[in-house]
Amino acid sequence: MPTITEDQIMNALEPVMDPDRQASIVKLGMVSGLVIRDGNVGFAIEVDPARGQALEPVRKAAEDAVLQLPGVTSVTAVLTAHREGTPGQPAGSAAGAAPEGPPRQAAEADKPGVPGIGSIIAIASGKGGVGKSTTAANLALAMAADGMRVGVMDADVYGPSMPRMLGISGRPSQTQGRKIVPMENYGVKAMSMGFLVEEDTPMIWRGPMVMGALEQLLHEVVWGELDVLVVDMPPGTGDAQLTMAQRVPLAGAVIVSTPQDIALLDAKKGLNMFRKVDVPVLGIIENMSYFTCPHCGERSDIFSHGGARREAERLGMEFLGEIPLDMAIRETSDSGQPITVSQPDSPHAKAYRAIGRRIAEKLAAESRTAPKIVIQ
Ligand code: ADP
Numbered sequence: 001m002p003t004i005t006e007d008q009i010m011n012a013l014e015p016v017m018d019p020d021r022q023a024s025i026v027k028l029g030m031v032s033g034l035v036i037r038d039g040n041v042g043f044a045i046e047v048d049p050a051r052g053q054a055l056e057p058v059r060k061a062a063e064d065a066v067l068q069l070p071g072v073t074s075v076t077a078v079l080t081a082h083r084e085g086t087p088g089q090p091a092g093s094a095a096g097a098a099p100e101g102p103p104r105q106a107a108e109a110d111k112p113g114v115p116g117i118g119s120i121i122a123i124a125s126g127k128g129g130v131g132k133s134t135t136a137a138n139l140a141l142a143m144a145a146d147g148m149r150v151g152v153m154d155a156d157v158y159g160p161s162m163p164r165m166l167g168i169s170g171r172p173s174q175t176q177g178r179k180i181v182p183m184e185n186y187g188v189k190a191m192s193m194g195f196l197v198e199e200d201t202p203m204i205w206r207g208p209m210v211m212g213a214l215e216q217l218l219h220e221v222v223w224g225e226l227d228v229l230v231v232d233m234p235p236g237t238g239d240a241q242l243t244m245a246q247r248v249p250l251a252g253a254v255i256v257s258t259p260q261d262i263a264l265l266d267a268k269k270g271l272n273m274f275r276k277v278d279v280p281v282l283g284i285i286e287n288m289s290y291f292t293c294p295h296c297g298e299r300s301d302i303f304s305h306g307g308a309r310r311e312a313e314r315l316g317m318e319f320l321g322e323i324p325l326d327m328a329i330r331e332t333s334d335s336g337q338p339i340t341v342s343q344p345d346s347p348h349a350k351a352y353r354a355i356g357r358r359i360a361e362k363l364a365a366e367s368r369t370a371p372k373i374v375i376q
Contacts, residue, residue, distance in 0.1 A: 004039070039073030047079050056079070123233060124237075127236055131256060133162065139352055142357075144186065148227040150230065151191070157234060182222070191217050237272075241273060242276070255271060255283075255285070256287050258286070285308075285321055285323065
């Protein structure tokens with residue numbers, strides 16, 4: 001297969017014009033974030049937020065132009081609503097020096113629903129490394145094991161780990177209409193930037209670019225009929241997360257936290273973020289809650305176990321459950337066989353199943369009571 005170079009892609013994009021400004025999107029410095037992985041190409045087209053959706057034909061034309069190149073098997077172009085590129089700047093640097101203000105809203109209606117998807121839930125954490133993705137994968141599989149139709153959207157663009165955790169490799173295909181067909185394993189559908197970009201490829205994402213990419217993962221993927229779409233959020237509570245919580249029609253959020261994380265109040269930031277945008281917090285899961293010795297099975301509390309339950313009660317959040325720090329959880333999720341499917345009778349799998357059921361119950365209750373009035 002011929003190797004595709006950045007120059008070839010830029011040359012192919014050269015004839016694509018911004019209709020309003022009658023100049024090439026390359027010359028205008030609108031193309032950024034170019035990623036080439038085998039025959040799969042991804043990039044962002046930076047547009048003025050006010051022109052947002054009007055430039056959809058330009059996005060399509062850019063995708064088509066690159067798709068013509070020999071060796072290119074798939075192209076994902078995303079529109080990012082950001083300040084206009086400065087003419088003449090090379091790709092990727094158009095907004096490099098731009099001041100980073102709060103995330104801007106694209107012009108379209110707030111929170112468009114996703115047809116066919118019952119509920120979208122976010123799995124969030126105050127910071128990285130607390131086991132958010134491991135929990136998201138296991139909860140998704142737990143709900144699937146209970147007969148729900150489940151999808152996983154890996155929104156953790158900074159470190160997409162769902163392909164590895166769900167044991168999925170390869171590239172998603174596209175339909176005739178250029179929609180992306182989600183990948184699938186263990187009965188759950190999954191979509192991730194990780195199918196396009198190597199997991200350890202360092203990528204710099206600015207808030208608006210993240211949003212553009214995520215909206216496409218949500219709206220340009222043929223999810224089909226799902227009872228629940230589990231979104232593995234980017235870690236933290238910054239602008240990108242806030243915008244996402246605002247823009248994706250979330251039925252609720254689950255906060256994953258370690259005992260130390262609770263102590264440092266990171267989990268509380270997550271709670272406050274969702275409250276700010278009126279997304280119900282379904283509850284908190286304490287991960288790496290205690291330690292079970294792999295030899296004798298004895299349990300010990302390495303951190304101040306139980307802090308999450310107390311903190312949840314204090315903050316008026318439901319405590320959904322606790323998952324121990326256990327080698328088996330790490331090994332299974334890191335090797336693409338999460339414990340919920342590989343050891344379904346283990347106590348850990350049962351813990352995930354119980355939490356998954358509780359979340360499903362809460363979602364069902366919420367859909368019966370919506371719309372709700374919030375009195376503060
Ligand atoms: P995050 O998404 O919060 O960054 P990950 O889910 O990627 O965190 O988890 C970070 C690491 O910790 C991974 O290697 C994962 O396998 C491991 N891990 C997560 N939860 C547990 C647990 N309960 N017991 C043991 N290892 C865990």
